[in-house]
Amino acid sequence: QRHSQQDSHIQYERVGADVTMKCGSMDWDAAVTWTANGTDIDDSHLNGSYLILKNVDLTQSGQYSCYEGSSWHLKYQTYLRVGVPPKEPLLTCRSNNYPKGFYCVWHLPSPTYIPNSFNISVIHGTREMVCEKDIFPKNRCHIRYLQLFSTVKYKVTLTVTNALGKSSTTLTFDEFAIVKPDPPEFVVAKPVPNNPRRLEVSWQNPSSWPDPESFPLKFFLRYRPLILDQWQHVELSDGTSHTITDAYAGKEYIIQVAAKDNDIGTWSDWSVAVHATPWTEEPKHLTTEVQITETTSTSTSSFMPPPTTKICDKGAGVGS
Amino acid sequence: PQNLKCVTHNLHKMVCTWDISSKRRHGQAEFCYTTNDHLPRCYKTKEKRVEIPVPESSITVKITTYSISGTAFATRRFEINKKDISFVPLAPHILSLTPDFSTFTLTLKWSDNGSAFPYGLDASWEIEVLRKETMEDVTRESYNSKLTHEDVIHSWKWKSDMPLECTSHYVRIRLYINVTQFDGHKDWSDWSPVEVIPGKDTEPSGSGLFPQDTVVAVGSNVTFCCVHEEGRQVQRMSYGAKDYPLIRLSSRSSAIRVLNANASDASGTNIVCRMSENGMDGTVLFVGYGPDIPEELSCETSNFVIIKCTWKPGRASGLYGVRGTKYSLIESISGKNVSCEVNEMKKERVCGFPVLADQKTYSFVLGVSNPIGQTEASLLVDLNQRVHPETPEKLTVSGNSSTSVRLHWYINGSFAEIRLLCQIEISSAHSEQKLHNVSMPGGRFSTYTAQLNALHPYTKYRFRVRCSAADHFWRWSGWSGTEEHTTLEA
C-alpha cells in the first residue's frame, strides 16, 4: 500500500534532454521503486536510487513517483512535462473599424506542448497604450485610437514565455497602413427582367465599419461567368450597388465585392461569392395538339424567376 | 657610494648622481672632483646629486659619506672620462597644439631652445601622435633641423585620417642632438608632456556624426565617427545603403572606415548612425572630382560690347549647387574679374566679359574651382583678331535700274575701329550662284549699303549677306535672311 507523503510539482524538460530524478532525500544507494503513471519502471533506468531518462520525448510526459523500498512510502513525486521553447510568434495588427481602433492577433507557428503566457505592449511615440484582451478568442486584443492622423509609428511587441524559453516579435507600422475593412455584407445579385445582359448587384457596408458617412468606403466588384476563369473588375468610388451590363446572356455568374477606405489602407478580403444568371426569354411552347390540351394554364408575359442568389464559400482574399 | 653617473643636458654643465649601498641613515655627502688643470673642488650635499661644469678632460671624483652626527662613513674614488659622460637634451617644450577641425589638421609649434647649444648642431625630432582613451600610437614622425644658437620656433602639421572631433588626439615630442665632437654616450631626450586636443566624446553634451557635410575626391578613404551621450550604444552605422563594421574609439565614440569612396549622387551620400532607444544621427558626404583644366578656351566678340569666352569643361565634377564648380574670368591687364554663371548640366560653357574702352589686348585667366580642387587656363586675345559679327539683319534691296541694285543691312555692334568684309550671295534662276565680296569701314550699330552692278535686266534675283572682319579674318557671321528683287526691264 503506497502512502503519499510528498506533494508533487511540475517539472518541465525539453524534448531530447537527459533527465535525472532523485528520490527526494533518499541516499543514492537506498532501495527504491520508481513508477511512471503508476507503472513500475524497470531497474535498467535506475542509477542507484536515481531515475535516469535519456533523450526524453513527448510521450514521456507523465507522473513519476518514487517509493521507499521496504515501507513503500512515497518519497518523491513529480509531473514531467516534455515540451519545447516557443518559436517567434506570428503577430498581425489590423484596423477593421477605423477610426475607432485596431486589434492585434497572434499565434505560435508550432506547438510547445507546455503552457505559454503572452504579453503584448503597444507603444505610440512615447506613450504606452492599453491592449484590452478579448475573452474570446484569447489570442487577440484591441486598442482604441487616442490620436488620429499621426505620423508617429505604432510599435507592438508580443512576448511569449514558457518554462523552457521565451520569444518575441515586434511590428512597427503607420496608422493608415493597417486599415483594412471587413468584406462587404449582404451581397445580392439579381437578373434585370427583360435585360438578358444585365445583373443588378447590391451590398452593404461591413457592419464593423463604424462611420461610413465620414469615412466612406469604395468598392471593387469582380465577376465572371462560371465557364470562364478570367475575372472582370470594376471599381466604384461610392454607392453600394452596381448594374453589370455586359453579362453573357444565359450564363451563370459568380460575383464578389471588396471594400477599402476611400483614402487610406488596403482592400478587404473578397466578400462571400454570390451567383446569378441574367434574365432569359421564356422558351416559346411547341404548337402541337397534344401539348395544348394538357397545359391549360395561361402564361403571363412577365416572368420573374426568384433571385438565384446562392451563398457560396468565402472567396479568396483580395490582393492588397 | 656607487653607480656614479654624469649626464649633461646642454654640453656645459653636467649632473652627477650616485647611490648609497648601505641602509644606514645618512647625513650629508662630500663630493670632490679634480681635473688635470685645477685643484679639487668640493661640494657638500644631501641630494646624492651635484651639478658641475662639463670637464675638458677626465676628472677624478672622491665622494665621502657622513652620518647624521657628521662622522665619515665611507669614501670612494671614481675616474670619469669624457666618454663616460652622457649627453641627453632636456625634453622639448611644446608651445602650442592647434586643431583645424575642417581639415582634420593638427599644427604643433615648439621652441628648439637652440640658444642653449652651439651653432650648427643637427637636431632630430620625433613627434608622436596618440589617440583614443587608451592613447594608442597613431604615428611617429621625424623632423630634422639645425640649431642656430638661437631659440627658433618650429611648426609641424599633421592631417588625421579621421575628424579631430571623433576622439582625443595627443601629441608629444622628443629631441636627439648629434654632437659629433662629444665622445660620451648620446641619447634621446625624454618625451615632452603630451598636449591634447580633446575629442567631442569628452565633452559632457558632445555628440554628433563627423565629419559634417564634407566634400572629398572620388577614391578617398573617409572615417566617420558617431559621438553619443554616455550610456548609449551605437547599434549600426551605414554609408549609403550599406552597414559597415564598427570601430570602437571610446565609450562614447564609434567609427566606420569607408575606402575608395565612389562618386555620390547630387544630394550626397548619407551616413546614418543608429543608436539604442531609437537615437539617430546623420551626416552627408559629397564625393566628386576636382575640375579638369578647361580645354579649347576661346574668346571672341560679336559686337565689341561683350567678349564671349567658351571652353570645354572636361569631366563632370559630380558636385552641384553650392558645391558646384565655380568659374571666374580674370583679365590681368585691367585687373577686372568676372564670375561666370554656368549650368553644370549643360555641356556648353560660356562666360561674358565686357569690352573695355581703349583695350585691344586681353590676357584672360579662366579660374575654375570647386571644393575638391582648382585649376585654370589662360588665353591672350587681340580682340580685333577675334571678331565674329552677329548675323546681318533687316536686309533690304532697292534699285530702279535694269542692271544694278542697292542692298542695305544692319549689324548689331560697334565696329567703328575695324573694317568689315561682307560677302553677298547672288542667286538667280538663269545663272550660277555668285559671291560678291565688298569691304567697308565698320560703324557703330549702323546700317551698311552696297551696290551691285552688271545684273541682268528683268531678272529675279535672291540676295543674302554675311560679314566678318576685313583684317585678321576670324569667322563669318551667319547669313542674313534672303531678299528677292527683280531688275527692271531694259
Next chain:
Amino acid sequence: MAAADTPSATLRHHDLCSRGIRLARKMRSDVTDLLDIYVQRQGLDASISVAAVDGVPAAAAERWAEQTGTQRLLDNLAAYRAFRSLLAQMLEEQREQLGDADAELGPALAAVLLQVSAFTYHLEELLELESRGAPAEEGSEPPAPPRLSLFEQKLRGLGVLRELAQWAVRSVRDLRQLAKHGPGSGAALGLPESQ
C-alpha cells in the same frame, strides 16, 4: 455673428467642401509621389523614422471627432499656411544644394507648393462663408529656418512631407464633416458666437 445659412450659402458651402475634398485628395496623391521622389533623390531609407520637427504642424489630433467645423477650418488654415512657407524654404534649399542637377525634385516641390497655396485660399473662402473671416497671417515673414546640418535638413524635409500627407487625409475627413453639417457648423455645434 449669425451663421450664413441661406440656400445659396448652403449650395456654395457644399460646392466648396466637395471641391476642397477633391483638391485635398489630389494633393495627397501628389505629396505621396513627391515623398517617393524625395526619399530616392535624397538617398534616404524610406523606413527612417523622423522625430517631431519643430515648426511643422502635426496632423495628429486627439478627440478629432468632437471638433467643431470652425475649429477644423482654423486648424487646417494654420497648418497649410505653415506648410506654404515650409515648402518655400525647402524649394530654396533644394536650389541651393542641388542647383542645376535637380530636374525632378524642385518641379515636384513647386507643384505641391502651388496646390498648398490653392488649398489655403480655398480654406480662407470657406471661413469667409462661415461669416468668420480668415484670421490674418501672423507676420508675413516665416520664422528663419533653424541652422541645420544637411542630413538634418533632409530629415526635416521628410518630416514636412510626411506630415503634409497626413494633413491632406485629415483635411478630406474634416471637409466631409463640414459638408455633413452645412455652413456655420461652428455655431451649429454649440460653439459660442464670439470666437
